[in-house]
Ligand SMILES: Nc1ncnc2c1ncn2[C@@H]1O[C@H](COP(=O)(O)OP(=O)(O)O)[C@@H](O)[C@H]1O
């Protein structure tokens with residue numbers, strides 16, 4: 291049987307707004323198998339980003355169990371969680387979040403500066419990651435010298451460079467035109483099918499969700515049964 295890459299049990303997330311506590315996720319149970327490509331859908335404000343950030347260990351649940359890549363990450367100290375995240379998770383965001391002063395290859399190298407790899411090893415991994423996303427010939431370009439689609443490819447290379455188990459992507463095509471979006475989605479599909487990356491992708495776009503192997507729907511902080519299309 292396929293091992294779970296993500297397993298949530300009774301996960302609650304609340305935020306403090308002044309004196310008020312606002313519960314945003316209301317006791318979620320969720321299993322994602324290794325090798326899945328999940329499209330996480332739902333209305334704005336329904337809790338998609340919150341859920342993604344819990345899975346990626348960027349934020350912590352208020353209660354409940356969060357197991358990712360075999361580790362109970364809700365039980366890790368902050369330091370251990372940061373280390374775990376660097377080893378296991380690649381993040382891709384809507385607006386790329388590249389460092390504007392750094393070239394593509396320097397941006398991609400950033401996560402490796404936290405590892406014990408030496409400069410030559412880092413260079414090799416960076417070149418491999420840029421080749422996977424089809425941007426070997428743009429290594430020296432700054433983000434301002436790249437199109438939106440190319441910038442997102444650089445961001446995906448950065449997410450891949452440390453060879454993470456799981457990619458978490460928050461509206462990765464939200465700022466791209468249809469054709470460029472489809473190219474990025476095809477790339478994610480290739481990373482899933484041919485490179486064995488498990489993926490959880492938040493999207494508003496039903497066409498984007500079609501690239502995934504399964505859809506999950508969040509509404510008002512609960513997972514709802516997907517409608518049959
Ligand atoms: N840091 C925060 N502090 C307080 N409330 C937050 C915070 N982040 C998100 N929220 C609230 O949680 C709810 C879900 O937000 P979010 O997960 O970003 O939704 P989505 O990504 O589906 O649009 C919203 O009502 C939002 O206002």
Ligand SMILES: [Mg+2]
Nearest residue numbers: 338339340460
């Ligand atoms: Mg969001």
